[in-house]
Amino acid sequence: MFFRVLTLLAVSLSVQVPKLDESNFARWRDTIRPKRAEFAFEDCAWKPTFWEAVVEAQATGKPILLWAMNGHPLACT
Amino acid sequence: MNRLQRGKDPECLLAQKIFEQGHYAGRTQPTGTRQGIYATAPSGLMLASINTNDPQKMAAMLKRALEKWNSTRESERMQTGDPSAETVKLDRPEQRYPKDGLVLRVFSRDLPGEQQPSDWRADAWNQDYAWFRAEEARSLLPSDLRKGETAHVPEALIRRLARLNFVDNVRGQTIDYSNEDVKLAVLDSEVLSVAHGIVTVRFRGATRAEHEGIWALDGLKDTQGPAKHKIGMNLELFGSAEFDTAKSRFVSFEVLAVGRRFGATQYNGRHDDMEQAPVGFCLSLAGDTPAEHVAPAFYWAYGWR
Numbered sequence: 001m002f003f004r005v006l007t008l009l010a011v012s013l014s015v016q017v018p019k020l021d022e023s024n025f026a027r028w029r030d031t032i033r034p035k036r037a038e039f040a041f042e043d044c045a046w047k048p049t050f051w052e053a054v055v056e057a058q059a060t061g062k063p064i065l066l067w068a069m070n071g072h073p074l075a076c077t
Numbered sequence: 078m079n080r081l082q083r084g085k086d087p088e089c090l091l092a093q094k095i096f097e098q099g100h101y102a103g104r105t106q107p108t109g110t111r112q113g114i115y116a117t118a119p120s121g122l123m124l125a126s127i128n129t130n131d132p133q134k135m136a137a138m139l140k141r142a143l144e145k146w147n148s149t150r151e152s153e154r155m156q157t158g159d160p161s162a163e164t165v166k167l168d169r170p171e172q173r174y175p176k177d178g179l180v181l182r183v184f185s186r187d188l189p190g191e192q193q194p195s196d197w198r199a200d201a202w203n204q205d206y207a208w209f210r211a212e213e214a215r216s217l218l219p220s221d222l223r224k225g226e227t228a229h230v231p232e233a234l235i236r237r238l239a240r241l242n243f244v245d246n247v248r249g250q251t252i253d254y255s256n257e258d259v260k261l262a263v264l265d266s267e268v269l270s271v272a273h274g275i276v277t278v279r280f281r282g283a284t285r286a287e288h289e290g291i292w293a294l295d296g297l298k299d300t301q302g303p304a305k306h307k308i309g310m311n312l313e314l315f316g317s318a319e320f321d322t323a324k325s326r327f328v329s330f331e332v333l334a335v336g337r338r339f340g341a342t343q344y345n346g347r348h349d350d351m352e353q354a355p356v357g358f359c360l361s362l363a364g365d366t367p368a369e370h371v372a373p374a375f376y377w378a379y380g381w382r
Contacts, residue, residue: 020315032359051088
């Protein structure tokens with residue numbers, strides 16, 4: 001019985017969810033929000049659509065890098 | 078991606094021309110996806126392509142692409158007409174970007190727990206967007222903007238977040254919840270202060286969604302054996318925002334949604350992590366860079382025309 005109680009306690013601790021309030025809000029926000037290094041991909045001048053890149057590439061004589069993904073770096077489109 | 082592969086407007090047709098010269102050209106099994114990273118000329122001439130998350134392979138692909146670009150005549154690289162003239166033929170969600178409303182970036186990440194793996198999944202995160210038209214954004218606040226005033230945010234708006242944003246996309250692509258899947262969607266706002274035309278509000282609420290169905294769990298490994306599964310998301314919301322009454326728009330917005338998720342879908346990398354586990358979402362004001370004009374992943378469910 002004692003072992004079962006300990007096991008249940010361990011399981012409940014493993015899925016512990018914070019109760020949000022003013023005192024812990026900043027900590028959890030900073031935990032969830034990506035850090036600067038995780039945003040490094042944003043240093044590229046991404047366009048939100050392929051066609052905008054086509055128009056600019058044609059006007060400037062440059063090639064295009066197309067990231068076509070269910071889950072590309074800007075969001076899952 | 079689905080639109081680019083199957084659409085008929087000039088953007089989609091050019092993308093399809095490129096895809097059919099790339100690494101998945103003509104492929105139908107195990108899927109017909111054309112996902113990947115493509116280097117192309119404006120004409121649609123393929124330079125190089127790959128589908129990888131290996132930086133060295135990616136760099137090699139870019140090097141090959143540049144070599145081909147430099148060895149190709151300009152007449153092959155460029156379109157003969159002006160593609161900007163074709164822009165009017167496109168119908169993209171980004172054309173309905175709510176510039177006078179509210180655009181939130183929605184980050185998702187697993188919260189610390191005992192079951193976290195030690196590989197890349199420990200740091201996995203994802204992002205999406207949530208759009209609100211101007212009148213929707215204003216309805217997040219009490220109609221009377223005086224200190225102490227409270228309001229229930231219209232259920233349709235918090236329900237939309239529960240359906241389309243509070244999904245388990247931390248490790249990959251997943252599905253949205255249907256209207257019927259959402260069992261709880263409440264969000265209350267309270268005016269904390271009004272000073273110099275800036276209204277500070279606090280938000281508090283909760284959402285719960287569950288969906289049951291038949292699907293495969295482990296990417297492409299078990300597509301022949303889909304089975305009955307259930308997913309769920311149970312969250313509490315808390316945060317604050319500032320609304321500029323002169324500009325009639327939010328100037329700051331920070332709301333967290335934390336709680337538990339369970340289950341897995343085919344492509345969200347949870348096939349071995351299906352028990353209840355803590356997860357968090359951070360909703361914050363998006364900037365105005367071009368990249369932040371990307372439409373929400375489940376934009377089509379907004380019903381905006």
